[in-house]
Amino acid sequence: MALIENELKTDTMKALVLQAPGCLEYCSVPVPIPGPGDIVIRVRAATTCGTDLKAFLRGHPQIPMPGVFGHEYSGTVVAVGNGAPFAVGDDIMGVHSAPCQECRWCVNDQENLCESIMATKVLGTYAEFLLIPERIARTNVFPKPDSLSFEQASLLEPLACVAQGVMRIQPKPQMEVLVIGPGAIGLMFVAALRRAGVQSITLAGRNLNRLEVGEQLGAKSLPLEQVHGQFDLVVECTGNVEIWEKSLEFARRGGSLVLFGGCKAGTQVRFDTQRLHYDDISVISPFHFGTRAVKMARSWLLHPEFDLSPLFSGNRDLADGEMVFRDLEQGRGIKYVFHP
Template sequence: MNGAEASAEIAGTHSRQAVLVEPGRLELRDYVAPHPGPGELLIQIRCALSCGTDLKMFQRGHPLWKLPIAFGHEFSGVVMEAGEGVTFKAGDEIMAAPTAPCGICFYCQHGQENLCDDAVGRMVLGAYADMLLLPAHVVARNTFIKPADLPFEEAALLEPLSCVVHAQEMARPEKTETVAIIGGGAFSLLHMLVLKAAG
């Protein structure tokens, strides 16, 4: 079955999605996979990861999001259906960051897109699911074709890895310097791998 045929079967049918009902309690719920609107993508999730924000949100909730809420935001997958005006097509293997800056606020206009309030406010949640609808602002700015030789599990690390690469570009460590990595979590391990790749 090709991607277009799979899209016709999956969109509009029942899928599963993990919902954080209250701190410490996830429920696997049925939901109807929506057809994408203009600029949007419906993707089949192939890998969804857990980050520190997910853990903290699971343990105590989050001040920005009201529970119950769809869970998970680091992911990779396959396009099942593309909305009007999108360059991606059914069958494309993609990776994406869960946020995208608005491009028009004070911070965006001053090269500080990481501080854009709109980016966090419109974060894509719900990656612990069979299907996920990617909104147009994320599709336009932060969705990319996955290299064929890159596993979905590694492609799902796009967002945290980009944070690490950005931090090291700002710090500009030299090969003659010694770098201390504090901690042994995912970001620390990614820092170690990027530093090692840089020599």
């Protein structure tokens, strides 16, 4: 194992630990030690996420409690195990999972459905140091160029989820698109669809500050109640069951409805089956991402005209973690950045 001695002089580090729903504790925890092929990074930027907000409010089956919180990151390698794919001192960007590339889903180019996609994962980005297991380090971690900030590099994971959706949509420049929900994912869909050449994008929602950010990214914005007419593509990003059901009203004949915002487990929705069938409306519900989506998202981030900085609502200290998530619960801000 190689170490930067002046970075890892202590056996403990500061971190945000999710003790239980609604309870985040700023405390000291052991510094992770890499095994063969693993890497440990000094976290340079860790961004908040809607999934983390859900976990904070009500728990999440993939996020253990108590446990160090967070899964979006970028940083600098400070320790490596034998045979690791990076060297001490490398700046990196990555995501929190990687497919096995062996199961039936992976060999069928459906890596997002890998049977063991969450068997090995990166959790604990709200900390000074972070362990990245070998499987992820080899497949879904990449060098971060100097031209890309650590803050924007930390957005690779959520943007990869959006890229998975864009690959399913196969957008065309002439499409008229409605994105419902001006949260981080909805705003990333606006940016990604603009990058794909789509000219007519309407962003609908109720948070006026976030709608203004959508305009900066190239969308026309409207309060949801003022949306009229129909669209070739409707992208639902709220996870609100009533809006899931209403979103079908906005889909044009022959159009597509993308249900991206996840609802609570067990939620049931009602759609007009006659509209779905006789108007030939495609329903798409993309989940997670595969390696192609990760590489697509990274290519967007590296493009000089692709700028997601309007999504950042400010830098925060780890010690203020619980207050940050209370702000997000109230709709204040979009994405906050921790610099542990």
